[in-house]
């Protein structure tokens with residue numbers, strides 16, 4: 001094998017795969033190094049299996065409500081083990097698909113953990129040849145190694161699961177504590193609740209989803225509570241003892257919670273351990289690799305993209321950073337990533353999604369007297385025939401001088417699909433008048449966005 005390439009990519013996740021295939025499409029000779037499974041966080045233990053679990057966990061609610069719609073059920077039973085197995089089978093299929101796509105794109109896959117050996121070289125502990133290290137050489141190196149879950153250093157922390165572990169289970173205990181208030185905590189609390197697990201969410205602060213619009217996040221909290229999730233705010237776990245199925249959590253040094261399992265959804269950290277960045281003095285801060293607006297590190301031929309740079313840790317952002325890197329370095333294009341109007345969704349039940357600014361940010365940036373806020377709060381039609389306190393909440397934030405929509409928020413079914421469309425219009429500079437002059441589509445939830453007075 002020839003170990004010389006134009007580009008070595010470290011990490012075959014969302015960003016690395018996109019960059020490698022795009023660079024190879026321009027004729028670059030590309031190697032991609034992966035220590036785990038091709039596909040990375042999103043495909044193997046993130047977005048994809050998570051969303052499949054979300055779909056699966058919604059059936060309990062459908063079954064519960066079915067009689068109100070005239071569906072007579074004689075018996076039904078939720079079997080998480082079957083759902084988990086089917087999800088893992090789908091992940092296996094996608095993993096193989098991504099390996100095939102690399103081959104079709106003429107990208108050489110090297111299996112093993114890579115580390116920097118010099119400005120133009122990477123050493124890989126090969127998985128194919130045991131304990132044998134191979135050295136690869138390239139003009140450019142792209143670091144796309146993603147992140148890993150991080151959890152508090154407390155006695156018994158290893159008894160806790162992270163989101164990675166959830167996908168590997170055969171089933172779940174009757175009671176689970178979810179620690180955290182971010183994306184993963186809210187999504188996994190809803191998934192488990194939907195699968196019939198009694199969920200308690202332990203939150204260190206006083207709100208869910210710190211960087212989201214507070215009012216929208218509070219509406220989500222109320223909907224989650226009404227679906228059976230219990231919240232305990234201002235609470236920190238100090239230690240865990242026992243064994244899975246029978247854990248005892250000491251909380252706030254003065255109380256105990258019994259739980260079958262605990263999931264730490266307490267954030268993620270860039271995964272730079274073992275990369276040997278010191279070898280060429282690649283600059284980092286707070287564990288993240290520092291990059292400029294073209295994703296170059298302080299070493300001019302070494303670049304970094306995706307979660308390892310800890311900018312906006314989302315799959316579409318990592319993919320776009322990868323493609324922009326490849327366009328800039330292997331074609332005559334000169335592009336930048338557009339970080340404005342990145343839509344975000346929490347796949348909770350109901351979904352929460354938004355694009356643009358929160359009310360808190362808008363007040364800070366424009367001043368309270370320079371913004372106008374429109375709201376709609378109602379019970380969705382899909383819940384009219386059933387007993388449910390689930391809410392729909394829509395919110396538009398307008399900057400008065402320009403009349404531009406600067407924030408569009410939604411809590412409710414299909415929020416993520418709707419906000420994706422709102423992101424297009426806001427990226428084009430839509431004003432409140434543009435929204436008002438758009439004909440409504442009835443009866444929908446999103447028609448409220450064009451009829452808000």
Ligand SMILES: Cc1cc2nc3c(=O)[nH]c(=O)nc-3n(C[C@H](O)[C@H](O)[C@H](O)COP(=O)(O)OP(=O)(O)OC[C@H]3O[C@@H](n4cnc5c(N)ncnc54)[C@H](O)[C@@H]3O)c2cc1C
Pocket residue numbers: 010011012013014015016033034035036037038039040041042043045046047048050112113114115144145146147163184271274275305306307308312313314315316318347
């Ligand atoms: C539970 C969960 C749910 C998520 N849901 C969503 C969602 O719904 N929507 C969304 O947009 N984002 C979601 N994300 C975030 C998204 O998965 C990440 O932002 C995205 O995967 C980052 O891509 P990346 O290329 O930077 O890194 P990754 O996808 O993490 O890929 C990095 C790869 O590098 C490999 N690697 C690491 N070190 C080395 C090394 N030294 N040598 C070789 N290989 C190495 C890793 O094994 C991994 O395969 C979710 C994340 C999690 C954890």
Ligand SMILES: NC(=O)c1ccc[n+]([C@@H]2O[C@H](COP(=O)([O-])OP(=O)(O)OC[C@H]3O[C@@H](n4cnc5c(N)ncnc54)[C@H](O)[C@@H]3O)[C@@H](O)[C@H]2O)c1
Pocket residue numbers: 151152179180181182183184185187203204205209210236237265266267268312313314344345346347
């Ligand atoms: N739907 C999506 O797009 C999606 C889904 C999952 C993850 N992600 C990405 O992955 C990233 C990581 O997700 P996440 O939910 O782990 O992180 P997060 O940063 O969204 O939330 C971490 C939470 O843990 C809390 N926390 C931190 N340390 C704690 C401690 N010691 N004790 C108690 N609570 C503690 C924080 O206050 C916060 O509420 C997200 O920021 C997001 O970029 C995206």
